[in-house]
Amino acid sequence: MNVQKTDQQQAARRIAEQTYDRLQKKRLLIIIGIAVACFISFCFDIVTGPSSLSIQQVLAALFHSSSTDNATDVIVWKVRMPYALMALLTGTALSVAGAEMQTILNNPLASPFTLGVSAAATFGAALAIVLGITLPGVSANWIVSLNAFLFAFGSVLLLQAFARWKNAGVGSLVLFGIALVFTFNALVALIHYIATPEALQQVVFWSMGSLARANWDKIRLLAIVIAVVVPFTMASSWKMTALRLGEERAAGLGIQVNRFRFMSLLRISLLAATSVAFVGTIGFIGLVGPHIARMLVGEDHRYWFPASLVTGALVMSLASIASKLLVAGTLLPVGIVTALIGVPVFVYLILRKDR
């Protein structure tokens, strides 16, 4: 059509393009804003804690550690710093995994735990604790994490095998995942039943997600997993966005949906299994991070993935702070906090949006 463009048309186009540019910039700014909030929250996380150190003492320990006494050093470097970093990293991993999961399963209620990843991890950990498995040269703490990881990862592989074998669609995949949740929960209950009181206590405590298990080795490992996996997540952004336009449409674009889903599940399982293995079950972040991010930047995955990442990290960091402040002098397991504080906040956000 070679119709002469009218002034009106040109004006409409200019306005649309400007609005679009503004929208893109706004999304970028939101992501940067949340990232800055993460940093502030992280700093606040380091200066709060049951041992009433002053901010000066913390800063001194951070920057001139020779000038502070040994106890302060230990608290800052061996306790607070690892907790605060672990909070950011697990928030990141679980939220990105949740975002991927929600898109490939086409379900905003999906999270890494929907398909039994955490239940499998808990079972693996419980098994290691109760059986007292040991490997020469490896500490018991690591064995529990390792076994949790193996089971979590294994559960996702099982899911993938099922998907391939049956060429299963999204619906069957979710149902099979739920079946896994119940199976592993039953197996954990069985272990509870036969465990000695001491082991039982450990198992129960493990299943409550807690940052208290953080240490520098685990932080390094989780950071590496995130650094390796997340670039692949980002690289899949356009295809993920296309998948939101419908599975048939995506397939028509030449995306091999089943294979694409398989690769995504692999990334999800690495992210989720590693964090669950180190900090136990911290539900909800994988659900709420992507959800808040979606409200803020929409579902263009170029923005949505990074926004989910920083939102998850922020929520987790805030939960870590709250876990120290809620009951003075006590450090609550953070998994309890994310649920107790997070759920009402989440419900409020949803209601506000629908109004």
Place this chain on the structure above:
Amino acid sequence: MKENHEVYIKQLTAGYPGKPGIIRQLTTRSLQPGTITALAGPNAAGKSTLLKSIAGLIPARGEIMIGQQNILHFPMLKKAKLISYMPQYLPFDISLSVVESLVASLKASPLDQISAKLPEVEKRAFDLLEEMDIMHLATEAVNRLSGGQRQLVSLAQAIIRVPEILLLDEPTSALDLQHQVTVMRWIKNYARRGKIILIVLHDINMALRWADEAILLHNGRVYLHDKPGAVFTKEALKEVYHVNADIEATASGHLQVIVKD
């Protein structure tokens, strides 16, 4: 690459796992560039199955020839450069702006003849919105659109890839009269660029009004393939749909199905 080539479908058999052979040994006359071919027939006659098998979404045997090439066994990525398939509905809950959805339709699977650089793809998206006269929807979220707007956007997502073959599965079935006309005008407009359009239409009057050719499917085979006026006859409607109807010409010369009793 294969511009302005006719398409022949020969001996095509396709179905779903557990439900094979919905269409059997289906052969059509050539589909001509620049024309709209309406695909009609009773429910379960195999209309959607035929579209999906051409799009490569379901396994099929036989030949779909463009020039000398059987595209049936092209890899999906290669096929995606020739064919766009527009499903009946867009999902309802997409938090994407219209422009973003168009950009993703190109960026997720880039074409050879179009630069995949983001600014150029974005420009293309705006060009298309301008051409389709829906610039006012550019930054609307897809999940806030009305049914008619949604179909126009869905059509834009297919057309932005400038496919040689455009497959449309009942694009107008849920639309009011105004939007039906808008959508069909755009499809016609696109066909005039030398593209092949295959469109499932339940409404025979729509087929009579808009299509250049019509294929009437019956039990997975081509019952008739001709000009719409020659396909939708009293006898064919009786035989295929089991309906008594007359075909009458209106004062303006258009044919119209009038169902009796």
